[in-house]
Amino acid sequence: xxxxxxxxxxxxxxxxxxxxxxxxxxxxxxxxxxxxxxxxxxxxxxxxxxxxxxxxxxxxxxxxxxxxxxxxxxxxxxxxxxxxxxxxxxxxxxxxxxxxxxxxxxxxxxxxxxxxxxxxxxxxxxxxxxxxxxxxxxxxxxxxxxxxxxxxxxxxxxxxxxxxxxxxxxxxxxxxxxxxxxxxxxxxxxxxxxxxxxxxxxxxxxxxxxxxxxxxxxxxxxxxxxxxxxxxxxxxxxxxxxxxxxxxxxxxxxxxxxxxxxxxxxxxxxxxxxxxxxxxxxx
Numbered sequence: 001x002x003x004x005x006x007x008x009x010x011x012x013x014x015x016x017x018x019x020x021x022x023x024x025x026x027x028x029x030x031x032x033x034x035x036x037x038x039x040x041x042x043x044x045x046x047x048x049x050x051x052x053x054x055x056x057x058x059x060x061x062x063x064x065x066x067x068x069x070x071x072x073x074x075x076x077x078x079x080x081x082x083x084x085x086x087x088x089x090x091x092x093x094x095x096x097x098x099x100x101x102x103x104x105x106x107x108x109x110x111x112x113x114x115x116x117x118x119x120x121x122x123x124x125x126x127x128x129x130x131x132x133x134x135x136x137x138x139x140x141x142x143x144x145x146x147x148x149x150x151x152x153x154x155x156x157x158x159x160x161x162x163x164x165x166x167x168x169x170x171x172x173x174x175x176x177x178x179x180x181x182x183x184x185x186x187x188x189x190x191x192x193x194x195x196x197x198x199x200x201x202x203x204x205x206x207x208x209x210x211x212x213x214x215x216x217x218x219x220x221x222x223x224x225x226x227x228x229x230x231x232x233x234x235x236x237x238x239x240x241x242x243x244x245x246x247x248x249x250x251x252x253x254x255x256x257x258x259x260x261x262x263x264x265x266x267x268x269x270x271x272x273x274x275x276x277x278x279x280x281x282x283x
Contacts, residue, residue, distance in 0.1 A: 001231050008228035009237050013244030015221035017092070019214045021251045023079075024088045026210070030080035030193035031203040033186075036214035041183040044219075048180035051173065061172050065181055068165045072185030075158035080190065082155055086148025089133075089252030089264055094149055096245045097130035098156020099163060103238040106164055113233040115281065122277025123239060129270030132263060133249065166226065167234045175226040183219055239278050246271055 019036065026032035057065075082091050104123060107113040162182070169178050194200050204211065228237045246268040253261045 005228040005232040005237055006240065008224045009240045010243055012221045012224035012228065013241045014247050015217040015224065016096075016241075017244040017247035017251055019217040019221065020083075020092060020248060021088060021255060022207075022210045022214045022217075024083045024252075024256065026203065026207055028193075028199055028203050029083045030077075030190045031199045032207060032211070032214070033076060033080055033218075034190040034194045035200070035203055035207075035211050036218050037183050037187050039215045040219035041180065041187060044176055044180035044183065047174075048177045051177040055172070057172065061169075064165055064169055065173070068162055068169055068178070069181055069185035069188070071158055071162040071165065072182045073189030075155060075162065076186040076189035078151060078155045078158060080193070082148060082151040085151055087252060087258045088256055089249045089258045089260070091148050091152040091155075092248035092252065093130050093133040093245045093264075093267075094152035095155040095159070096242045096248070097126070097133075098153055099160040100126050100130070100239045100242050102157075102160045103163055103234060104236075106160070107167075107234045107238070110164065111167065111234065113236075115233070115236065117281075119236065119239075119278045119281030122274040122281065124274070125277060126239065126242065126271050126274030129267040129274065130245070132267035132270065133245075163234065163238055167229055170226065170230055175223060175230065178226060179219055179223050182222065236278060236281070240275055242271070243275050 022036075023029055023033055079095075082095065085091070100123060104115050104119070108115060166178060166182070169181075173181070225237070225241055249264050249268055252258045253264060
């Protein structure tokens with residue numbers, strides 16, 4: 001079962017890195033993100049309605065479902081701002097790395113989960129890799145570097161919170177129904193940008209081919225993670241999903257032609273070592 005969860009998480013990380021690269025390449029980040037979430041949201045809406053109609057939840061459960069929706073709205077809005085402010089290889093490690101340190105600690109403290117000592121050593125290796133990845137962009141002022149970093153940390157905090165909330169929500173909702181809740185929340189945060197005249201049509205004309213790829217990978221990456229989290233501790237599988245940091249860094253360097261390749265590839269090696277340690281601690 002752990003091997004299956006590990007495979008799902010690794011595929012989730014790769015899919016997540018690819019659709020984030022597509023979002024970074026787009027000319028209008030907020031509208032592009034909204035569009036790629038639309039097909040899955042429409043497809044899964046009947047499933048969510050049917051499941052919610054057949055259940056009777058307490059106010060506390062409804063509050064958690066609403067909290068997941070709200071956090072996804074904030075996450076999507078910050079994500080668009082972050083990709084407008086910084087490079088993929090600059091902000092992606094920060095966005096995905098922030099939860100790597102926080103989620104295991106919260107998982108142990110709040111959810112009663114455990115993480116072996118070897119897993120904590122792996123987290124230290126990953127954190128060291130993230131620090132090296134950050135660095136300082138050559139030729140840019142302090143404000144130009146600080147703004148995208150702060151935005152990326154905000155995205156990371158959102159990821160931390162909604163991951164923990166959704167781990168609890170999976171006790172009451174199926175992965176598909178919960179995915180629909182998160183999709184709706186994601187789209188709500190970006191809707192104000194979409195209603196502005198002409199932006200939606202322009203994005204569809206410019207990025208028609210990329211939209212369909214993103215439409216499959218964006219919800220698909222989180223669905224894979226939800227399936228993995230159902231059968232494994234969140235403190236183990238959530239950090240392993242951050243292998244997407246390596247994928248995202250490589251895509252930024254070799255596809256988007258971003259700079260500082262040697263330093264960030266070296267940092268990726270440290271991240272991979274940490275992932276191997278965390279995976280080993282899960283047996």
